[in-house]
Amino acid sequence: MTTRYLIPNAYMADAAVHEFGGRLYIYPSHDVESGIPENDNGDHFDMRDYHAFSTDDPLTGEVIDHGKVLDVQDIAWAGRQLWDCDVAEKDGQYYMYFPVKDKNDVFHIGVAIAQQPEGPFIPLENHIRGSYSIDPAIFCENKNYYMYFGGIWGGQLQRYRNNKALEKPFLPKKNELALCPKVARLADNMTDFAEEPRDLIILDKAGKQLTAGNRRQRFFEASWMHKYNGKYYFSYSTGDTHLLCYAIGDNPYGPFTYQGVILTPVEGWTTHHAIVKYKRKNYLFYHDCVPSGGRTWLRSLKVTELKYRDDDSIITIKGKK
Ligand code: FUB
Numbered sequence: 395m396t397t398r399y400l401i402p403n404a405y406m407a408d409a410a411v412h413e414f415g416g417r418l419y420i421y422p423s424h425d426v427e428s429g430i431p432e433n434d435n436g437d438h439f440d441m442r443d444y445h446a447f448s449t450d451d452p453l454t455g456e457v458i459d460h461g462k463v464l465d466v467q468d469i470a471w472a473g474r475q476l477w478d479c480d481v482a483e484k485d486g487q488y489y490m491y492f493p494v495k496d497k498n499d500v501f502h503i504g505v506a507i508a509q510q511p512e513g514p515f516i517p518l519e520n521h522i523r524g525s526y527s528i529d530p531a532i533f534c535e536n537k538n539y540y541m542y543f544g545g546i547w548g549g550q551l552q553r554y555r556n557n558k559a560l561e562k563p564f565l566p567k568k569n570e571l572a573l574c575p576k577v578a579r580l581a582d583n584m585t586d587f588a589e590e591p592r593d594l595i596i597l598d599k600a601g602k603q604l605t606a607g608n609r610r611q612r613f614f615e616a617s618w619m620h621k622y623n624g625k626y627y628f629s630y631s632t633g634d635t636h637l638l639c640y641a642i643g644d645n646p647y648g649p650f651t652y653q654g655v656i657l658t659p660v661e662g663w664t665t666h667h668a669i670v671k672y673k674r675k676n677y678l679f680y681h682d683c684v685p686s687g688g689r690t691w692l693r694s695l696k697v698t699e700l701k702y703r704d705d706d707s708i709i710t711i712k713g714k715k
Pocket of ligand 1: 407423528529545617665666
């Protein structure tokens with residue numbers, strides 16, 4: 395199957411991809427050589443800006459770099475680490491949702507607005523009220539916009555319970571329920587939550603909620619939502635077991651039932667993706683660290699075709715040759 399490195403001359407990761415006006419727009423994290431030693435907190439991912447890219451054929455077409463669309467220095471409330479973002483369109487305006495640590499080193503999710511998909515995106519003065527953790531992904535249906543988010547370890551999800559900050563972070567033990575990703579509908583203004591974020595429940599095939607010890611299936615980070623044949627596919631990374639998996643539900647809030655692996659481990663610690671249908675084909679955008687010689691903080695964006703079986707299950711893709 396054809397696989398392509400989309401942006402061979404720069405380190406880009408965590409693709410968010412959408413079709414706007416007939417073109418595919420790609421909004422990745424922009425990896426840099428930070429010089430910060432690798433640790434479980436992800437301090438080595440010290441990204442400072444985003445670029446936007448577009449193409450009319452992800453496997454063979456020209457990929458245009460529209461240049462820098464947002465810089466951490468222009469975000470009034472930001473401290474460091476611009477991680478995985480996403481972009482949504484509403485009424486001709488484009489809203490970028492980005493996680494960045496504030497000046498106290500706490501992740502929140504901010505919004506920046508543009509008049510066209512290629513930016514530039516102008517950040518709002520403050521982050522979304524009540525937002526926390528990382529990896530926002532937006533799914534739109536019937537004019538409702540849902541944000542999926544969260545990430546454990548360096549993504550700080552374990553610092554919250556019922557949307558309130560805990561005094562001490564809490565990572566469940568092996569036999570306790572795994573931490574859940576979050577979902578919240580956005581308000582009409584696109585810059586607030588319309589509701590308190592809810593837990594997105596993932597069940598195993600026996601109908602039991604996943605436990606923290608089930609490290610090959612439980613959620614870690616990198617939420618994405620897409621629809622196929624009327625079903626809702628929530629996909630995510632299992633982090634320290636390095637798998638991209640998916641779970642299926644019958645509405646945007648779930649519950650979702652775990653189905654299987656989309657992508658086996660790639661070269662590099664993180665795995666992260668976007669799934670998009672474009673011109674009648676389905677694509678998986680992801681990243682690996684082959685071009686940087688395995689330096690896990692310098693990732694390169696890839697794309698390949700994603701295929702389904704007749705029963706709507708996803709055919710697993712190999713992350714390494
Ligand atoms: O790029 C920084 C972080 O690494 C992302 O937010 C995670 O999903 C992982 O890919």
